[in-house]
Each structure stands twice: as structure tokens, then as C-alpha cells.
Amino acid sequence: MEKPIEKLARQGDILFIRVDAIPEGLKKAKDNIIAHGEVTGHSHKVHGGEGVALLENESGEKWITADEEFSAVHDEHGPIKFQKGIYQIRRQREYEPEAPRQVAD
DSSP, X not given: OOOOBOSEEEETTEEXXXXXXXXXXXXXXXXXXXXEOSSSOOEEEEEOOTTEEEEEOTTOOEEEEESSOXXXXXXXXXXXXXXXXXXXXXXXXXXXXXXXXXXXX
């Protein structure tokens, strides 16, 4: 059995970074979707019990707070199991001559 991730993980174009605290003013996300896939329609989702919450700010930046182990799942990438803690979620960006843009997954 794989050991749950403690600090840092990437699933496709999503980066999970373990942090010590979350910013103030976050609200609970409407669903468990971390990010929608632009190309295939698949989504990155958080799966866990009642001790797991997906939070977001007004700009759409997201964090996961978890009092228990949880998983990030996606139809095209393998699931990732995480230890309890706080994780900031970042979308990968790529360089384009006009301006950096989010990677399409």
C-alpha cells in the first residue's frame, strides 16, 4: 500500500502544496471539484469524509483542509492519497509569447 503524500504532489496540471495555514475569508466550495478539464471534460475532484473541505476565495484560488486522509481523483490520472493537513492548490501555467496561460488538461 502506498504511503499518503505529506508535502507536495502533482496530478496532471494541478499542484498540491502542504501549507501551515489558510488565508482568512475563504468559503466552502459548491462541490468537490478542484478543477475542470478544458480538453476532455474530466475533472480533478477531492474525495474524503466529513473532515475534508474544499475552500476557495473570491478569485477562485482553492485550498483543502483535512482532519483525515483524503484522495484527489481524476479519470485520466491515478488517484493520489494525502495525509491530513492543509493543502494549497495551484494550476500549472505555461509560457506563450503573448502572456503566460493556464495549462489545458
